[in-house]
Amino acid sequence: xxxxxxxxxxxxxxxxxxxxxxxxxxxxxxxxxxxxxxxxxxxxxxxxxxxxxxxxxxxxxxxxxxxxxxxxxxxxxxxxxxxxxxxxxxxxxxxxxxxxxxxxxxxxxxxxxxxxxxxxxxxxxxxxxxxxxxxxxxxxxxxxxxxxxxxxxxxxxxxxxxxxxxxxxxxxxxxxxxxxxxxxxxxxxxxxxxxxxxxxxxxxxxxxxxxxxxxxxxxxxxxxxxxxxxxxxxxxxxxxxxxxxxxxxxxxxxxxxxxxxxxxxxxxxxxxxxxxxxxxxxxxxxxxxxxxxxxxxxxxxxxxxxxxxxxxxxxxxxxxxxxxxxxxxxxxxxxxxxxxxxxxxxxxxxxxxxxxxxxxxxxxxxxxxxxxxxxxxxxxxxxxxxxxxx
Amino acid sequence: xxxxxxxxxxxxxxxxxxxxxxxxxxxxxxxxxxxxxxxxxxxxxxxxxxxxxxxxxxxxxxxxxxxxxxxxxxxxxxxxxxxxxxxxxxxxxxxxxxxxxxxxxxxxxxxxxxxxxxxxxxxxxxxxxxxxxxxxxxxxxxxxxxxxxxxxxxxxxxxxxxxxxxxxxxxxxxxxxxxxxxxxxxxxxxxxxxxxxxxxxxxxxxxxxxxxxxxxxxxxxxxxxxxxxxxxxxxxxxxxxxxxxxxxxxxxxxxxxxxxxxxxxxxxxxxxxxxxxxxxxxxxxxxxxxxxxxxxxxxxxxxxxxxxxxxxxxxxxxxxxxxxxxxxxxxxxxxxxxxxxxxxxxxxxxxxxxxxxxxxxxxxxxxxxxxxxxxxxxxxxxxxxxxxxx
Numbered sequence: 001x002x003x004x005x006x007x008x009x010x011x012x013x014x015x016x017x018x019x020x021x022x023x024x025x026x027x028x029x030x031x032x033x034x035x036x037x038x039x040x041x042x043x044x045x046x047x048x049x050x051x052x053x054x055x056x057x058x059x060x061x062x063x064x065x066x067x068x069x070x071x072x073x074x075x076x077x078x079x080x081x082x083x084x085x086x087x088x089x090x091x092x093x094x095x096x097x098x099x100x101x102x103x104x105x106x107x108x109x110x111x112x113x114x115x116x117x118x119x120x121x122x123x124x125x126x127x128x129x130x131x132x133x134x135x136x137x138x139x140x141x142x143x144x145x146x147x148x149x150x151x152x153x154x155x156x157x158x159x160x161x162x163x164x165x166x167x168x169x170x171x172x173x174x175x176x177x178x179x180x181x182x183x184x185x186x187x188x189x190x191x192x193x194x195x196x197x198x199x200x201x202x203x204x205x206x207x208x209x210x211x212x213x214x215x216x217x218x219x220x221x222x223x224x225x226x227x228x229x230x231x232x233x234x235x236x237x238x239x240x241x242x243x244x245x246x247x248x249x250x251x252x253x254x255x256x257x258x259x260x261x262x263x264x265x266x267x268x269x270x271x272x273x274x275x276x277x278x279x280x281x282x283x284x285x286x287x288x289x290x291x292x293x294x295x296x297x298x299x300x301x302x303x304x305x306x307x308x309x310x311x312x313x314x315x316x317x318x319x320x321x322x323x324x325x326x327x328x329x330x331x332x333x334x335x336x337x338x339x340x341x342x343x344x345x346x347x348x349x350x351x352x353x354x355x356x357x358x359x360x361x362x363x364x365x366x367x368x369x370x371x372x373x374x375x376x377x378x379x380x381x382x383x384x385x386x387x388x389x390x
Numbered sequence: 391x392x393x394x395x396x397x398x399x400x401x402x403x404x405x406x407x408x409x410x411x412x413x414x415x416x417x418x419x420x421x422x423x424x425x426x427x428x429x430x431x432x433x434x435x436x437x438x439x440x441x442x443x444x445x446x447x448x449x450x451x452x453x454x455x456x457x458x459x460x461x462x463x464x465x466x467x468x469x470x471x472x473x474x475x476x477x478x479x480x481x482x483x484x485x486x487x488x489x490x491x492x493x494x495x496x497x498x499x500x501x502x503x504x505x506x507x508x509x510x511x512x513x514x515x516x517x518x519x520x521x522x523x524x525x526x527x528x529x530x531x532x533x534x535x536x537x538x539x540x541x542x543x544x545x546x547x548x549x550x551x552x553x554x555x556x557x558x559x560x561x562x563x564x565x566x567x568x569x570x571x572x573x574x575x576x577x578x579x580x581x582x583x584x585x586x587x588x589x590x591x592x593x594x595x596x597x598x599x600x601x602x603x604x605x606x607x608x609x610x611x612x613x614x615x616x617x618x619x620x621x622x623x624x625x626x627x628x629x630x631x632x633x634x635x636x637x638x639x640x641x642x643x644x645x646x647x648x649x650x651x652x653x654x655x656x657x658x659x660x661x662x663x664x665x666x667x668x669x670x671x672x673x674x675x676x677x678x679x680x681x682x683x684x685x686x687x688x689x690x691x692x693x694x695x696x697x698x699x700x701x702x703x704x705x706x707x708x709x710x711x712x713x714x715x716x717x718x719x720x721x722x723x724x725x726x727x728x729x730x731x732x733x734x735x736x737x738x739x740x741x742x743x744x745x746x747x748x749x750x751x752x753x754x755x756x757x758x759x760x761x762x763x764x765x766x767x768x769x770x771x772x773x774x775x776x777x778x779x780x
Contacts, residue, residue, distance in 0.1 A: 001404075001405075001568075001630060001633040001637065002405070003404060003405025003406060003408065004404050004405060005401065005402065005403050005404070006401070006402040006404070007399065007400070007401035007402065007563075008398075009397065009399035011395065011396070012394075012395065012396045012397065012649075013395050014391075014393060014394050014395070014396070014649070014650060015391075015392070015393025015394060015650075016393060018393065173397075178391075209630070210630035210631070210633070210634065212613075212614045212617055212618060212634050213611070213614040213618075213634045213637045213638045213641070214637070216609075216610035216611070216613050216614045217607060217610045217611070217641070219606075219610065220603075220606035220607045220609065221603070221606070221607070223602075223606050224602045224605075224606045227602060228602060228603075240391060240600035241600070243391040243600075243650070244391065244600065244601070244602050247391065247603045247604070247649070248603045251603070251607070251646070256641070256646065259402075259404070259637070260405075260633070260637065
């Protein structure tokens with residue numbers, strides 16, 4: 001096991017009607033003047049934003065709003081949010097929505113406390129030391145941003161999607177009410193589920209030896225996901241199945257299960273180019289990329305793929321680790337299809353001719369991407385090319 | 391899933407030589423005048439206490455010492471520690487040792503900030519609102535006290551062992567260096583492992599339905615324990631196996647894996663009477679009590695026991711949940727024997743004639759103990775009686 005430091009102080013407030021506590025919680029954390037940040041119409045139409053505002057009013061907390069966050073959240077809205085916060089002397093940001101809204105809120109929080117251009121942070125030119133406090137009311141099980149230190153923003157001007165990670169930007173609290181997710185369309189639910197599973201696999205594919213404790217935890221979260229998703233598909237309004245997904249989504253990305261081991265994250269990197277270029281849902285892009293990344297890297301450590309296949313996908317262990325591993329990847333793809341996910345470029349509108357451009361913007365020219373298996377420019381090209389077929 | 395609130399801010403600093411960081415860390419957390427609290431001679435003889443003091447000196451942090459914590463830590467030493475802290479204006483307590491030392495440090499920390507008798511807290515007559523900050527350098531994988539909000543103290547005057555739980559007393563940071571555990575005798579290692587497994591089972595046996603995510607996490611930790619313990623028995627100085635145990639021990643009791651579900655804790659309650667009366671190691675007492683508690687309660691929910699048996703102990707699923715469950719309990723007992731744990735009263739020097747006294751001090755007369763299956767006085771008597779045989 002590798003040395004590590006782990007601390008995740010985000011308070012998780014989980015359960016029915018818990019969003020009604022939001023005003024009280026913000027008060028506890030010292031917020032007095034809040035930006036409520038959200039996405040499209042559903043948070044407004046469902047009455048959630050009104051319930052949140054009522055809770056703030058009851059606790060005499062001032063608030064303004066900024067809606068309009070889109071999937072693959074845009075830098076332009078972050079700039080708008082920073083300006084709004086500075087003008088209104090905002091001291092606390094409440095994200096009401098999913099990963100995109102939370103990521104956007106985190107970017108605004110850092111941007112308000114930095115005199116330069118917030119994109120400096122995402123392009124690796126500035127390490128922030130301060131942020132406004134961010135809290136969340138989560139409306140979809142997916143990104144894990146509700147307790148992670150990560151944020152991914154798309155700069156539409158440059159056609160780039162870039163992430164930033166620091167303990168500094170973990171939300172101070174997150175309210176997880178599975179009731180809010182029971183009306184989500186199944187396609188969005190499945191995209192979220194795929195993202196959750198991918199967060200675990202990015203940690204599972206490691207070069208660190210003898211990490212059974214965290215291996216088992218990773219397998220536990222994926223088992224819970226692949227057993228619960230068919231139940232959600234059949235009975236989407238069932239609270240309990242949604243609750244299991246929602247809690248798994250947080251655990252998948254609160255960092256605990258990946259401690260003390262090298263991780264991968266190349267499927268996420270390869271996917272970011274897809275969603276930046278085609279504005280495809282992140283989970284759908286991952287469903288295309290990750291199994292092909294697996295097929296491409298299996299020779300790097302067939303025994304790890306065999307472990308995945310036998311412990312997670314019920315493949316019977318044989319003396320041929322690679323054959324077992326490939327069976328596991330096939331079963332993973334079958335699972336993805338069963339929840340309505342795409343497996344190929346064609347299904348998401350991605351084009352073979354764009355592969356050189358995506359590889360270029362990945363920035364691997366003359367370098368390698370670190371991870372489970374180091375990837376050079378040609379490797380990335382090969383993985384994208386595999387995505388042309390199932 | 392039940393509603394819940396989860397927050398565990400304890401910073402885990404895990405890995406080789408990490409105890410050398412202790413002075414720097416205490417400084418970060420504002421400690422200036424530290425009580426170093428520890429147990430018997432091994433922490434001194436091994437040079438660990440000297441290394442810790444050197445790290446404090448390097449960071450210009452004042453310190454005094456209080457050693458002598460025994461397993462099943464005593465109220466008398468807590469009183470001494472409180473007096474010492476008050477006299478020396480101590481503002482931070484560093485526990486160097488295992489669960490007993492950490493539990494004692496937590497009791498001292500609360501006692502210093504309370505004008506009354508600290509035992510009021512453990513006897514349920516006072517809810518503390520303040521404590522000195524406590525941090526730990528852990529030397530055994532066992533109690534999980536390094537990131538839990540629990541502390542158990544034995545009041546030798548009254549012959550009582552009582553616990554207290556509150557988020558208030560989670561350590562601010564804990565240093566986990568598996569190297570420090572490689573010289574532990576196998577019996578102590580096995581007692582610790584049994585305690586870890588018991589912490590998970592106390593959460594696993596629940597009446598909450600549809601909790602697959604946390605079920606799977608519980609199973610993951612126990613699988614890691616029962617697969618790693620034989621490796622540790624064969625190769626006790628292997629860093630990696632010890633690291634897996636140590637990390638599993640923290641996760642077993644940092645509260646995450648038990649969220650949103652009813653829990654049991656009656657095996658711990660029944661065991662506390664054994665260790666209070668016979669001063670037996672807590673883990674050894676649990677090895678005696680827990681499998682018999684399982685046999686006694688299996689009819690309450692045979693399907694849950696079947697799940698344990700098939701997912702954790704490799705029992706083949708049949709149409710008879712109880713039979714499968716009993717096979718699982720047998721395999722659990724076989725595992726305990728394989729790591730040198732006792733299964734009966736006789737092996738730990740406990741006596742049939744003391745059962746009425748233990749049941750009396752459990753305080754169930756005219757009441758029931760809550761948990762997976764509610765236990766009245768007769769149930770407790772029956773479980774203790776089962777412990778007379780394997």
